[in-house]
Structures are given as structure tokens and as C-alpha cells.
Amino acid sequence: MDTIINQFKDIPTTCISDAMEGLNNFHPAIKPLKEKYKFAGRALPVKIPVGDNLSVLKAIREAKPGDVIVVDSKGNEYRGIAGDFVVGMAQTLGVGALVVDGTIRDCVGIKDLDFPVFCRGTTVAASGKAGVGEINVPISCGGAAVNPRDIIVGDADGVVVIPQQSEKEILRIAMDKLKKDQEREANISGNPEAIRKYLDSFISNSSNK
Structure with a gap:
């Protein structure tokens, strides 16, 4: 298999x-x-x-x-x-x-x-x-x-x-990405304050590049 x-x-x-x-x-x-x-x-x-x-x-x-x-x-x-x-x-x-x-x-x-x-x-x-x-x-x-x-x-x-x-390396990266996405979803979805903090952080980091 x-x-x-x-x-x-x-x-x-x-x-x-x-x-x-x-x-x-x-x-x-x-x-x-x-x-x-x-x-x-x-x-x-x-x-x-x-x-x-x-x-x-x-x-x-x-x-x-x-x-x-x-x-x-x-x-x-x-x-x-x-x-x-x-x-x-x-x-x-x-x-x-x-x-x-x-x-x-x-x-x-x-x-x-x-x-x-x-x-x-x-x-x-x-x-x-x-x-x-x-x-x-x-x-x-x-x-x-x-x-x-x-x-x-x-x-x-x-x-x-x-x-x-490169399938093993891509699998590792993809699984790590999926885990982080799921954790982010669990931490901020349905929580207005957490969403605002996330957006502020994302916008601030993007503006500094």
C-alpha cells in the first residue's frame, strides 16, 4: 500500500x-x-x-x-x-x-x-x-x-x-501548514477580539515589508 x-x-x-x-x-x-x-x-x-x-x-x-x-x-x-x-x-x-x-x-x-x-x-x-x-x-x-x-x-x-x-518534503510542509491553519481557525473563529488582533498583526507585518 x-x-x-x-x-x-x-x-x-x-x-x-x-x-x-x-x-x-x-x-x-x-x-x-x-x-x-x-x-x-x-x-x-x-x-x-x-x-x-x-x-x-x-x-x-x-x-x-x-x-x-x-x-x-x-x-x-x-x-x-x-x-x-x-x-x-x-x-x-x-x-x-x-x-x-x-x-x-x-x-x-x-x-x-x-x-x-x-x-x-x-x-x-x-x-x-x-x-x-x-x-x-x-x-x-x-x-x-x-x-x-x-x-x-x-x-x-x-x-x-x-x-x-520531492513528495516527502511537500507532504511534511503541507501537513504542517494544515495543522497551523486548523489551530488558527480554532483560536480566532467566532471571536471578534481575536479576529481584530489577528488582522492588526497581519496588516502591521505587511506594512513593514
Whole structure:
């Protein structure tokens, strides 16, 4: 079991983004079909040309349980890279989530599957299957570099990628940030005087920079 994946599942993407100084976020247009979706897993990157999804099918066949299929579809919004049938196959074979810098179709059917899909939106047009594309190669998705086996985390706020070589350090920083955020919330929320003191201190420190 990849324990670090389970640890990242409990941390909001906003906190992880802060730990990386906002450098590894996907484009904010890439959002979950349902706000409740939350996932973390190892990336299986897919590079495809606009309008050809055969490599997505290859990735589904090759994916390990829990893998996140991340598709560089060049931001194309006209042709969907998958519909409910394809997503259903991915779910059955144990894929953890599907993230695409592009669109999907059959959105009602996909929502019924209750499977984490993150994309730019939905469309009606299907992709062809000429066979051009690559899997398990470095890609750019939503403006972020993604390498095979990087950690991908997504929730209602969006998607972040954690480079594999620095995942332990990022986890440590993110967990520390989350703990401090929770302590701050507990100390000042609902307390007008504590809020005023916090704001005064924050404004004063910012003014002195």
C-alpha cells in the first residue's frame, strides 16, 4: 500500500498548493464533475492529439489499481476524450480518477457512475481512434508538468501535481501548514477580539515589508 497517497488524500489541494508556492496547479478550468470528488494517486500520463482517444484506451488497459489517468488533450473542448462507457471500463479496472485538459461527454451517465472525473467541461462530439499518441511519458496538462508516477491530488478547488522526487518534503510542509491553519481557525473563529488582533498583526507585518 502506498501510504503517502493516503496521507495526501486528507490534505486540501489549497494547502498542498501553498506548500509548493502555487507552482504545480492545473488550470482552474479543470474541475470535478461533482464537487464532492476527492482523489489522490500516481499519475499515468497520456499524450494525445486533438480528437483521437485510442491512447486513453491503452492507458486504461495498462493502469495499475489506483492510478490516475492524466490526459493532455491540448485544452480542446470540441471532442470528448471519453464517454460513460469508457469511464465505466476505467472504473471497473480500478483506475483511481481521470483528469483531462479537455472535455468528456455523456456527463449524466458518468455522474451516475460516481467516479472522479476532472475536466474543462462536456461536449457532444466523440473522438476518433487513429492510434496517434503516447502513454506513460512526460506531459503538460493544464499548464503543469506531469511525469509518470508523480502524485496527483484533486478536490472541489482543482488539481495539483506533486513531483515524485520531492513528495516527502511537500507532504511534511503541507501537513504542517494544515495543522497551523486548523489551530488558527480554532483560536480566532467566532471571536471578534481575536479576529481584530489577528488582522492588526497581519496588516502591521505587511506594512513593514
